[in-house]
Amino acid sequence: MDLLESLATRYSQGPRQLAAPGPTRAQLEHAVALAARAPDHLGLAPWRFVLVGAGQRARLGELFAAAATRRGAPAAEVERAPHHAAKAPVLLAVVAQVREDVAEVPPHEQWMSVGAAVMNLLDALHLMGFGAKLLSGDSVHDAAVQAAFCGPGERLVAWVVCGTPTTPGRARPDAPSKPRLSDWA
Numbered sequence: 001m002d003l004l005e006s007l008a009t010r011y012s013q014g015p016r017q018l019a020a021p022g023p024t025r026a027q028l029e030h031a032v033a034l035a036a037r038a039p040d041h042l043g044l045a046p047w048r049f050v051l052v053g054a055g056q057r058a059r060l061g062e063l064f065a066a067a068a069t070r071r072g073a074p075a076a077e078v079e080r081a082p083h084h085a086a087k088a089p090v091l092l093a094v095v096a097q098v099r100e101d102v103a104e105v106p107p108h109e110q111w112m113s114v115g116a117a118v119m120n121l122l123d124a125l126h127l128m129g130f131g132a133k134l135l136s137g138d139s140v141h142d143a144a145v146q147a148a149f150c151g152p153g154e155r156l157v158a159w160v161v162c163g164t165p166t167t168p169g170r171a172r173p174d175a176p177s178k179p180r181l182s183d184w185a
């Protein structure tokens with residue numbers, strides 16, 4: 001399969017479709033270096049990824065459970081919450097630092113850079129043979145979960161889960177047709 005064909009068949013694969021092994025540390029570092037090819041006006045570097053190691057999943061699970069309790073989730077959801085921290089072979093937090101004080105680079109440009117970096121990361125992992133998915137979920141809205149990953153001015157945006165696909169990726173049903181490329185009238 002050539003590169004373009006491979007990119008055309010990158011589909012998101014969530015934790016239920018992922019098994020060990022996930023990417024090694026060296027593969028993750030390579031993927032993050034490719035993510036850094038994202039456009040970045042003035043080189044503000046508005047994103048970083050944080051690896052939640054195998055030995056740290058239980059701690060994150062406790063944070064998820066506490067967050068679920070705080071938002072008034074039903075008991076069954078609170079009980080299931082730690083599972084969300086445990087289930088993917090590799091779990092990365094996506095942390096953005098979008099500045100409001102740079103006149104030449106308004107926030108929307110910095111958010112574009114964050115999104116482009118995530119896309120590059122997903123494509124790089126896919127080309128390495130891994131499945132991955134970008135997920136947010138309720139946990140990212142919790143102040144204590146935010147505080148556990150972010151320094152001043154940062155925001156935890158989402159998670160990237162990654163591992164070896166157990167099933168082939170599937171295209172999502174066709175979105176309502178809307179031209180993605182048109183000629184300027």
Ligand SMILES: Cc1cc2nc3c(=O)[nH]c(=O)nc-3n(C[C@H](O)[C@H](O)[C@H](O)COP(=O)(O)O)c2cc1C
Binds near residue numbers: 010134158170172
């Ligand atoms: C910031 C962000 C957060 C997302 N969070 C979730 C999520 O919590 N759960 C989910 O099922 N999909 C979520 N998605 C969508 C998936 O990542 C993915 O784009 C979607 O399932 C389509 O799959 P595809 O990549 O195969 O087209 C999110 C997407 C973005 C951009």
